Amino acid sequence: MKIIEAQLSIIKMPLRSPFSTSLSKVTEREAIIIEISDEEGRVGLGEAVPFSTPWYTEETVKTAYHMLKDILLPIIFQQPIQHPREVSKSFEAIRGNHMAKSGIETAIWDLYAKQQRKPLWELVGGVRDRVPAGVVVGTQDPKEAIENIAMYLQEGYKRVKVKIKPGNDYHLLNEIRKHYPTLDLMVDANSAYSLNDVKVLQALDEFQLLMIEQPLGIDDIVEHSILQEKIKTPICLDESIVSLHDAKSAIHLKSCGVINIKIGRVGGLWNAIQMHDLCIANNIKVWCGGMIEFGISKAHNIALATKSGFTIPGDISSSSRYWEEDIISPEIIVRNGEIKAPTGFGIGYEVNKSRLEKVTLYKEIFS
Ligand SMILES: O=C(O)CCC(=O)c1ccccc1C(=O)O
Ligand SMILES: [Mg+2]
Structure with a gap:
């Protein structure tokens, strides 16, 4: 070409x-x-x-x-x-x-x-023509978070992720769980904790979270392995995994049960596909992460998420989640908690x- x-x-x-x-x-x-x-x-x-x-x-x-x-x-x-x-x-x-x-x-x-x-999703070996949609709550205020979750559930999202940090974790989740005891709920710390916080992180086990994303430092593959032995909630790595080599290290050290694959973070779609294959072969769950991105990147995420291993709803949401008006047409929409993979050639938008x-x-x- x-x-x-x-x-x-x-x-x-x-x-x-x-x-x-x-x-x-x-x-x-x-x-x-x-x-x-x-x-x-x-x-x-x-x-x-x-x-x-x-x-x-x-x-x-x-x-x-x-x-x-x-x-x-x-x-x-x-x-x-x-x-x-x-x-x-x-x-x-x-x-x-x-x-x-x-x-x-x-x-x-x-x-x-x-x-x-x-369609790109067919070319990359996708097996489904729709992908499950998840959403990330953009506030750490309990009252606002609960209101936002109500709105997102109304829009059909099937899984909710909440951002946590030291001092805004147990109480926030406790309030959310009072309102939504059975919601598919997970948290992301963006590496805000250290191994000194093991007690706090153990306390979060009671909330039946799907996973805790990137609790420790961005290059703490070893420390995450130590932490995973001490908490029941599966660890999901995000920032720590930028290459296939990192994923192999995390698998070898049992640092996580899940990896959030982001095309941008791992250097492209081909690397993302290989990471998917490696994780599935090693019983590590995967889902497709988000970057508060515009429609073109979202469209590439949708194509990736049609691959067989992406069974957990990712941070793949509608154009309207972040934007008044997106830069693609049609915009990406969530229906019944899913996004339809487009039928047009390429990304289809x-x-x-x-x-x-x-x-x-x-x-x-x-x-
Ligand atoms: O909704 C999205 O696009 C993802 C939201 C999110 O969690 C995030 C947004 C920007 C940078 C990093 C992250 C993350 O997954 O850690
Ligand atoms: Mg993250």
Whole structure:
């Protein structure tokens, strides 16, 4: 496949309401939209998902833009590609920068699927034409959280995730459980705890949580293994797992029962597929994570989540969960707790051009 042109657009949009984690309060979101074209004028769509500051991973919108413009796009223009699975290999000599790599790699998957005249989800070996939807509550205030959960359940979501941190954990969950004793509920700490907090984390076992996501430090694969022996709730790793190698270490050390797979964090769709296969072969459950992203990244998530191992609802929600108006058409909608995998070629969603233009801060074309 020959790529003759690439366009990078930095976009920015306010969230409908602020989103709080243990580390950051997100009120607006920037991202990089990647559009690549072939000789026939077909366009592949990708989205690089780092945040504006390096609070979740070390990448930022600016570092990813630099990587895409100065390092990754030149490699793509220079090397012939037969199949998108070769892209992550062609980036092997470049360390880290997974979200930048993933942005361009996912655009190439979309273009390839369009050339093959197939939905992307079929091309990646998906086995279901709809995926279960989960949602993350964006506040740590118990009253607000309970109100938000009521609204999300009304919208059909089947699983709810709540952000916790030291000092806002037991009481918050106790209040939520009073209202929703049987809800499929899980928590995410974004590495806010340490092994000094074992007692607090053991106390959370009584809430019958589906899992506790990333309680300890981002590189604490060993400490998570120590913690998992001491708590009943399965640990789910997010930040700690950025490569297949990390997943192998976590499996070997029994550091978790679950891995949250994010295409951006692991450096692309091909790596995500391989991580899925590795986890399923080793009895580690997987689900598809979210990045408070726009519709293009969500569409790639939906394609990934049609694969057989993604049985747990992921952080895959509707466009309207975060956005007044998304940059794709049609928007992503949740019906009866599920999102339908589109029938169109590639990711199956078009860019909403006027919306994209309205939220674009800066763009450049390369060829
Ligand atoms: O709804 C979403 O898109 C995911 C929400 C979420 O939990 C999250 C959002 C931004 C960065 C990291 C995380 C996370 O999974 O830790
Ligand atoms: Mg997480």
